[in-house]
Amino acid sequence: MTEIQRVGVVGSGLMGSGIAxxxxxxxxxxxxxxxxxxxxxxxxxxxxxxxGRGVRSGKLTAEDRDGALExxxxxxxxxxxxxxxxxxxxxxxxxxIKTEVFKAVDKxxxxxxxxxxxxxxxxxxxxxxxxxxxxEQVVGVHFFNPVPVLKLVELVPSLLTGEQTQTRAEAFVTExxxxxxxxxxxxxxxxxxxxxxxxxxxxxxxxxSGFASPEDIDNGMVLGCAHPMGPLRLTDLIGLxxxxxxxxxxxDEFKEPLYSPPPLLLRMVDxxxxxxxxxxxxxxxx
Ligand code: 3HC
Numbered sequence: 683m684t685e686i687q688r689v690g691v692v693g694s695g696l697m698g699s700g701i702a703x704x705x706x707x708x709x710x711x712x713x714x715x716x717x718x719x720x721x722x723x724x725x726x727x728x729x730x731x732x733x734g735r736g737v738r739s740g741k742l743t744a745e746d747r748d749g750a751l752e753x754x755x756x757x758x759x760x761x762x763x764x765x766x767x768x769x770x771x772x773x774x775x776x777x778x779i780k781t782e783v784f785k786a787v788d789k790x791x792x793x794x795x796x797x798x799x800x801x802x803x804x805x806x807x808x809x810x811x812x813x814x815x816x817x818e819q820v821v822g823v824h825f826f827n828p829v830p831v832l833k834l835v836e837l838v839p840s841l842l843t844g845e846q847t848q849t850r851a852e853a854f855v856t857e858x859x860x861x862x863x864x865x866x867x868x869x870x871x872x873x874x875x876x877x878x879x880x881x882x883x884x885x886x887x888x889x890x891s892g893f894a895s896p897e898d899i900d901n902g903m904v905l906g907c908a909h910p911m912g913p914l915r916l917t918d919l920i921g922l923x924x925x926x927x928x929x930x931x932x933x934d935e936f937k938e939p940l941y942s943p944p945p946l947l948l949r950m951v952d953x954x955x956x957x958x959x960x961x962x963x964x965x966x967x968x
Contacts, residue, residue, distance in 0.1 A: 683846075684795055686854050687711060690766035692783050694725030694756075696921065696959065697801050698772035700829025703729045705770075706750040707742070707830075708858050713763065714756050722756045729754065732830055760786045767793050768854065770823060771810075772801040775927035780805055781813040788814035797847055797854075799823040804870040804931035807840040818844035821851050824872060825861075827920060835861040836872045870935035871928065879929055880940040882920075883947070885913035889964070890946040896964045914964035918957035926951050 691702040692715045699714075702725070706712045716722045733750055736742035742750075760783075763769060769791065771783050780802060787798060798820045800810050811817030822838025835855045839848050855861045866872035871879060885899050894902070900912020909916075917925050926948065932941040950956075950963065957963030 683850070684767055684793060686767045686797070686850070686858070688713070688766050688768075690715065690763040690769040690787070690791075692760070692763075692769065692771045692787065693773035694721065694728075695772065695774075696728075696827055697825060697829060698770075699725045699728045700732070700827065701770050701772055701801065701825055702754060703732055703750065704829055704859050704861075706753040707733075707736075707746065708860070709749075710753065710858070712754050713766065714754065715760050715763065716756060716758060718758060722758070726756070732828070736830065761790050763787055764790045764792050766791055766796060768797045768799065770799045770801060775802065775804065775924055775931070777805050777809060777931075780810055784810045784813040784820070788816065795819070795846075797821065797851055799851060801825055803872065803875045804928045804935075806870070807838050807868045808842065811840045811842055817842040819847050821847050822866075822868065822872070823851055823855060824874075826874070833860075833862045834874070835859075835863050836866050836874060837863045838866050838868055838872055840868045871932045871941075875928055876932070879925070879932060882913050882917050882925060883929060883940065883942075883944060886917070886947050886964075887944045889914065890944055918963035918965055918967070920957070921959055922947060922956045922963055923951050 688711045689705045690713050691698050694714045694716050702712050702714045733747040737744055737747050769787050773779050773783055800822050801824055803824055807822040811820035814820055821843045824836040826832035826834050837852055852863050856863055888899055889896055896914045900915050903909045903912045926943050929941055929943040954960055955962050958967050961968050
């Protein structure tokens with residue numbers, strides 16, 4: 683069995699750049715695919731800032747940071763992924779875009795034991811697996827934001843994921859990346875978002891109905907329940923567009939009213955108020 687040494691990460695938004703960073707920090711050769719130069723430059727900046735933060739907080743040495751940066755390369759051509767042993771897809775939470783990525787990667791990767799992982803939080807792994815010629819090698823590997831800080835990875839096999847793929851993926855994220863795994867069935871939202879998203883949407887509905895201010899809703903959960911951040915600030919961190927997309931996938935799957943995105947969330951996404959990454963969401967970040 684080939685050891686996983688060469689990792690490809692498709693998409694370098696908040697999650698993709700975090701995943702690329704932790705893989706490079708773990709000593710792996712990492713190739714990141716993006717759609718264009720601007721997106722690539724943005725990802726490089728995010729990763730450099732995060733590694734710098736690691737150095738300032740004493741978690742990394744300057745040599746660790748420089749070594750990680752040297753192990754990271756970028757491309758706009760998925761054809762360059764031919765020699766990868768593991769590909770982690772972290773593009774937008776959109777089924778069509780994700781299936782296109784899986785089809786493309788399946789065509790170019792030559793390692794017959796390669797693992798194709800998705801960081802999706804709500805799209806069926808089965809659908810992504812069926813977009814490839816090797817669904818037994820496709821598995822959900824769902825990280826949490828900020829990836830360098832949060833320990834959890836949800837491991838999500840589809841009905842067709844092979845035992846060997848599951849074992850190798852689990853060993854990789856625990857032994858190489860130092861994360862902790864929980865397992866979930868292939869159901870929209872998996873374990874964490876199935877619990878978290880209705881809570882975030884409830885906070886948005888509370889704000890929408892004029893029940894309380896954003897500050898008081900967030901302070902309530904920080905000061906009263908010792909959460910590290912309140913639900914509206916957390917939605918800003920995740921991204922309102924991503925929260926909406928996850929809620930819609932969960933609503934599609936279960937038709938549970940609690941998963942239905944409230945109108946305020948929809949209007950804010952239409953307005954481009956996407957949270958921290960756009961400078962404004964429920965709070966301001968300018
Ligand atoms: N990269 C590297 N290190 C980081 C970092 C980043 N992006 N962000 C924070 N850190 C480090 C800091 O250096 C600091 O380290 P230190 O304690 O050794 O100095 C530590 O993390 C704490 O950071 P700060 O003191 O700057 O800030 P906070 O104490 O306010 O913590 C937070 C920030 C880690 C974001 C914390 O508020 C938190 O954990 N919030 C909850 C996040 C959460 O719930 N995420 C899950 C979202 S759901 C998801 O991702 C799934 C998806 O499908 C939606």
